[in-house]
Amino acid sequence: TERAEDGWYQLHLDVPALPRRRRIFIEFEGVAMKSKAFLNGKLLGEHIGMFSRFAYDLTSHLKAGRNTLAVFVSMEKIPSSTLSLGQAVTVNLTASKILTLSKGMFGPLSPDANNRSYDLHGIWQPVKLTVRDGAMIDDAWFVPSLDGARVQVAMRSLDGAQPGRLRARWTDVKTKAVLATTEPVDVPLDDAQVTRDLTIRGVQPKLWTPAAPNLYRLDVTLESASGAVLDRWTHNVGFRTFEVRGNRFFLNGKPYWLRGANQLPYGKNSWDPALPRALIRLMHDGNQRLTRTHATPWNEAWLRAADEIGLGVSIEGIRPWGLAGKIGGTPPDMFAHWLMENEDVVKRGRNHPSVLLWTIGNEMLLRDDKSLEKWKLLSDVVKQTRRLDPFRPVIADSTYHREAEFYNGMLKPNNLDDGDADDIHRYRGWYSDSPFVIDTRADIRNLTPDRPLIGQEMSTGYPDLDTGLPVLRYTRDLVTPQAWVGQDAYPGSDPAVFLEHNRAVTKRWAEQLRFQRGDRTAGFMLFSAECWFSHSYDARRATPYPVYRAMRDAWSPVGLALETGRRRFYAGEEVETAAFITNDDEQFRDLDGLTLRALFVDEQTKQEVVATAAAVIDHLPYYATMRQALRIRVPETKGPRVTMNLVLRLTDRKGLVSRTLDRVEVFANPSASVQPVIAARAATVSLGQGLRRFVNDARLFQDVNDGMPPDMDAPRSVLLVGAAAALKEL
The missing domain is CATH 2.60.40.2550 (Immunoglobulin-like)
Structure with a gap:
């Protein structure tokens, strides 16, 4: 279709006459980038930002019969910029992206970008109508322990001062057995929001883990004094804890090393509810226990699938590379908007047991990682995230590794928060040496005491989602795949050659990362999981490439x-x-x-x-x-x-x-009848068993003998000396 910078959505609603206290709301989960909503020509409100939810009360403008709801959506007007901040591997960063509204991985990336460079805009997340009766639950927050829970409920009246009553019940999703209920709590309701806690203790729930994703349906009910239901909040929840102790993560009180892969193609098809269920099932069955959402937080359909099937999630924030380059910090109005949307991302995700980590952003301080001005901004987002959810670890920046001198000299004296763990990015078998010739100790250095080290982006290259060949961008512009598979990287080649390379190096690296971990690392995610399946954006066609089965072995519970x-x-x-x-x-x-x-x-x-x-x-x-x-x-x-x-x-x-x-x-072993390559004898001194066998098998010499040659043979002998040979003997 033709790209447009604005447009209208329209919906006709046929509504009967409503009882006096009945209210109808329309709730949007995401609109990019600016919107105005109207009911029967009356303005309901305006919203800016693609990652925050918003809602309008339709009741006062509704009439019995046919109603017309219209939403006008437009793009943020982005001034073109020729200021490039350089390459972030393959993403061309620009001031146009960094100094405007949060776009995740969507939006303009090229230096001369304009509004037509967006990947998407419009109503890109679900919309629903909700009916309430005289009061509403604004938010509920489930905080579990291993033998109990607390639910913090925020609510208000929609019909003046009135008494209310609050209660909660937990029901096993599989067996339908009731685990626990709370005693009703009386709540005086008014127009202003009021908060109350509901608590259960001494229960024995089935705990949630990625391998055993036990869930309970939590029903929070707000009632009138007579027992009539005013509003109800329902969410599947899991009893589990996830925390940092020293340099390890602990799941439900047990040390837990992260075996994961990221990312999945959420941005390519976020609106098909079948896709997360197909891909997350494949990941779960492939022994992958954690993923990162990479620059764009997931919606409810994807998080529900992770909760139910069993996949831990690192929710990454909405402004990748948000403080990159030497062009100053985020403008104040953009920073305030960032905090507003980040708050909604955290509140939306904190009730999901699958969410194990908060990651503020990807490569946030690229090329300006010592800027105190920018660290103050990043620290503010970290602290806001902790305040909203102090029960999950926070990664300040996915590629940040604490340096003791900078931390002790700059960050700590200024009370700046650099998160709970170090997080490295590496590209073995792609931009750097193969894991078959170098081991992980080359990447794991200068460890921070009592601080976990993870890697959320450990990449071994990118098979194309349609062809299985290397993604053409890398073959054409960067010449990366040719270093590994030569001419078999080019279009028209047999993809099996590159797919076998990708399988072998990915498996070897994952195995090394694991068996060399000792007490030094806390887990890794190989990258990019969306490239481990052909047609990974289509639930009906997604099929694993060979690397998927290799990683199923590498990440087996017992490796x-x-x-x-x-x-x-x-x-x-x-x-x-x-x-x-x-x-x-x-x-x-x-x-x-x-x-x-x-x-x-x-x-x-x-x-x-x-x-x-x-x-x-x-x-x-x-x-x-x-x-x-x-x-x-x-x-x-x-x-x-x-x-x-x-x-x-x-x-x-x-x-x-x-x-x-x-x-x-x-x-086959070289035949004894093969003529030697060198018409000479070899004499070995302290060569060692392995090299001695290699020399024999290679059939380089007429014969090979240990020790110094006799004088008569010396002129036609080659002396092979091992590193352990004694100088006196020579």
């Missing part, structure tokens, strides 16, 4: 991973390596009586070819990682190059506990 990074072997060789076993059991249990085996499986026939001897593990505590030595014998093959699956399998007395699969290639 298994090979120590060696090798994925190519010679037939018949023996490999001395190890397996790492990490116990993140989702019932928080220690594990006993485990048996570990490694086996090769033919990729075509799925038949087991050869298995190693069993390794027995007597005891593995919860949250611990252990290294188990393994000797793997590679099977003989019939062909020169055979693809196999190397499988690690962990069992206990009851059966399978965990398994992981790596695709490997097995090559």
